[in-house]
């Protein structure tokens with residue numbers, strides 16, 4: 001099975017959906033490390049409790065190349081061949097992306113190419129969109145810009161707030177991410 005490392009910054013619910021899906025016999029990946037830039041990330045405690053190896057490295061007080069070198073070393077020492085970003089809220093440098101070219105995927109809470117960056121649900125509501133959703137894409141040097149591997153849509157209701165919309169999209173993320181990562185690693 002392909003060895004997948006996951007980077008998170010917080011709750012880690014998408015990471016959890018990948019870990020849970022990886023337990024199926026026919027899943028093409030195993031999660032060999034969950035790493036975070038936030039030592040206090042709730043997802044790290046969840047992963048640890050599941051028996052998944054974890055690594056935490058705060059970027060505070062060290063130059064970005066040094067921070068990324070530590071993340072890179074932890075992933076390689078764990079044997080990672082691929083990386084899934086799951087609510088990892090830090091931009092990866094061009095150098096890091098180049099070292100893992102074509103082997104990093106991300107889940108983003110919008111129907112890319114719409115709403116790259118932050119506050120996706122607020123922007124979809126403000127634009128009066130009829131639909132919102134989430135996208136899984138290959139990570140390149142362009143923010144939220146790489147090849148789209150899969151998307152899921154939800155209808156925006158008149159009564160939606162950022163919170164209700166985010167919750168409905170998140171439920172779709174949890175279905176989409178494990179499926180698309182499996183298809184990607186099987187192709």
Ligand code: GAR
Nearest residue numbers: 010011012013014086087107108109
């Ligand atoms: C998810 O909605 C994910 O799509 C989004 O953050 C949330 C993380 O939740 N990611 C981004 O906005 C990336 N720029 P989680 O930690 O529970 O998976």
